[in-house]
Amino acid sequence: MIIEPRMRGFICLTAHPKGCEQNVKNQIEYVKSKGKINGPKRVLVIGASTGFGLASRITSAFGSDASTIGVFFEKPPMEGKTASPGWYNSAAFEQEAQKAGLYAKSINGDAFSNEVKEQTIAMIKADLGQVDLIIYSLASPVRVHPTTGVTHRSVLKPIGTTFTNKTVDFHTGNVSQVSIEPANQEDIDNTVVVMGGEDWSMWMDAMKEAGVLAEGVTTVAYSYIGPEVTEAVYRKGTIGRAKDHLEATAFEITDKLKDINGKGYVSVNKALVTQASSAIPVIPLYISLLYKIMKEKGIHEGCIEQIQRLFSERLYSGTAIPTDEKGRIRIDDWEMRADVQEQIAKLWTESTTESLVEIGDLAGYKQDFLNLFGFGFEGVDYLADTDEMVQVHSIM
Numbered sequence: 224m225i226i227e228p229r230m231r232g233f234i235c236l237t238a239h240p241k242g243c244e245q246n247v248k249n250q251i252e253y254v255k256s257k258g259k260i261n262g263p264k265r266v267l268v269i270g271a272s273t274g275f276g277l278a279s280r281i282t283s284a285f286g287s288d289a290s291t292i293g294v295f296f297e298k299p300p301m302e303g304k305t306a307s308p309g310w311y312n313s314a315a316f317e318q319e320a321q322k323a324g325l326y327a328k329s330i331n332g333d334a335f336s337n338e339v340k341e342q343t344i345a346m347i348k349a350d351l352g353q354v355d356l357i358i359y360s361l362a363s364p365v366r367v368h369p370t371t372g373v374t375h376r377s378v379l380k381p382i383g384t385t386f387t388n389k390t391v392d393f394h395t396g397n398v399s400q401v402s403i404e405p406a407n408q409e410d411i412d413n414t415v416v417v418m419g420g421e422d423w424s425m426w427m428d429a430m431k432e433a434g435v436l437a438e439g440v441t442t443v444a445y446s447y448i449g450p451e452v453t454e455a456v457y458r459k460g461t462i463g464r465a466k467d468h469l470e471a472t473a474f475e476i477t478d479k480l481k482d483i484n485g486k487g488y489v490s491v492n493k494a495l496v497t498q499a500s501s502a503i504p505v506i507p508l509y510i511s512l513l514y515k516i517m518k519e520k521g522i523h524e525g526c527i528e529q530i531q532r533l534f535s536e537r538l539y540s541g542t543a544i545p546t547d548e549k550g551r552i553r554i555d556d557w558e559m560r561a562d563v564q565e566q567i568a569k570l571w572t573e574s575t576t577e578s579l580v581e582i583g584d585l586a587g588y589k590q591d592f593l594n595l596f597g598f599g600f601e602g603v604d605y606l607a608d609t610d611e612m613v614q615v616h617s618i619m
Contacts, residue, residue, distance in 0.1 A: 226305060226609050228598045230394065233502040235596040239605065240613045242597025243311035244318075249600075250278060250527040251319055254285045257531055262287030262539040263356035265437070267343065269294045269334050269426060272309025273595070274497050275445050276360030278530035280316060283356065286534060290326035290351055294334050294343055296363070300611045308596045314615045326350065328617040334361055335422050337369045342619055344433045353437040357430070359423045359444040362499050366417040369425070377417040378461055379503055380406035386455045389574060391508040393501065393588050398576045401504040406461045418465035420444070420472025427476050427487070440485040441538065442476060444469055448491050448555065450564050452571055453505050470551060488544065489551050490537070492529055493558040496591035511583035512570050513558060518584065522557040525591070529554055 229236040266283040270276040271293030283289040293313060300306035313329055320327035328346060332339040347354055366375050380386075380403055387402040406414075423444050430436050446466045449457050457463060469489060476487030494513055500506045517523035524532070533554045537544055547553050557563070570582050579585060593599035 224303065224609060224611055225606065226611065227605070228593060228596060234498060235593075235598075237596065238305045238308035238311055239597035239603070239609065240305070240311040240314070240611060241603050241609055242594075242600045242605070243308050244315035244597075245600040245603050246594060246597060247277075247281070247312055247315040247319060250281045251285050253527050254282050254531055257286070257535065260286040260535045260539050261541065262289065262534055263441070264289050265351045265354045266291045266356045266358070267294070267347065267354045268292070268358045268360065270358075270360035270362060271295050271329070272297050272313045274360070274362070274495070275492060275526055275530060276358060277309075277312055277316070278526040279358040279360060281527065282530045282534050284316075284320050284325050284327065285323070286531065287539070288325065289356075291320070292343065292346055292351070292354075293327070293329045294339060295329065295331060296333055297331055299331075300613060302612065305611045306613065310615060311597060311613055314613045317615060317617055328619070329615055330619045331615070333367070335363070335366045335369060340426060340429045344430060344435055346619065347430075347435040348433070353435050354430075355437040355440055357426070357440070357442040359426065359442065361422070362497070363417065366422070368416065375413045375416040377414040377465070378406060378410045379456065380404065380410055381455045381460045382406055382411065382464070386460075388452070388455075388505050389508055389571070390504040391511065391579060391585070393507045393511070393585060393592065396576060396579060396585055398508065398574055398579055403456060403504060411461050411464055414461040415465045415468050418462060419468030420470075420475075421468075423469065424472050424476060427479065431479065431483075436480070436483060436485060438483050440480065440483060441488065442485070443488045443490050443538070443552075444473065446470060446489045446491050446551070447494065448559075449494060450509070450559070450567065452568065453509055456503065456505055470549065474550065488546070490533055491551050491553050491555045492533075493524060493555045495526060495529075496588055496595065498595060501592060507588060508574060508579075508583070509567070511579065511585045511588045512567050512574065513563070514584035514587045515582065516563055516566050517557065518587070520563070524557070
């Protein structure tokens, strides 16, 4: 079939298998170009199919020759209907790993469930024995609690007062005002249950009990802080409460892993175009200004550049892992530089539908958004008849 992007609001309903394959190959080439990392050899990535999770799996495998198990929840293809992009990304990753002689297996299912945890532990025991790095990179808006069976949904709301600020529709370039009503306590609690650290902790507890954590094991979860302009809706809103919980969980995990010299960390990453961030009011406008400034300064990074730098310069540099006063790894250091943020604050007040074309990088935003779904890559013939029925061969 000929596969074209079909948009509905902040999501694309189609994904291109060849484009997703190209995306994965580009990331692999980048990691290889940066040289070897003296990193982990047996890696579990929870949330391995897109964004930072996919970049972590690629960096582990092609930077450190690691064996990797990837857990994700993706939609397989059906005749005449494409799979979700993460499915095609994973298929391409496994194909490239196999070519390179690297172990790579995947589990497709709800990572919040006990069943998937049990399946994963069984696979580690059978194939790897133990793991020395666990990346926790889940981004789901819904969690069915494995103990209570209750379905919790996260919300993106400010706390205390209504939030009003500028946002942009990245499809049209239209800059407008948006208002978001404040969360109630139930909203806050649900968001913490979905996006906080409880599930990460449950994974680590289950793996420790099963004896599949190696001596000196490291586990890393990903977070975001962001600037003042987004903090009411992000860091000081419902998601911020969840991130506070996630960050506190890192210390609890470190405490539980003391007897095997293990450590839990949260890495604070930079703002990037993801399916999740595209749906957050204010963030697309902030990112389009940020991209323009960081590209002009020569310090712009996508997912793979961020994670390669996290592995090579923070986690596996051979020296003590640098953290901030709250124990977090800061790989958002270039985004949060004073000169970058001062420029954004100035441009924010100037941004209108008309001016954004000049002062922002909306084209770069749109390009990155299309890339998420396998569209807009050089070297891919988007007019060619493409087989949508791509399989992930090692999947359970």
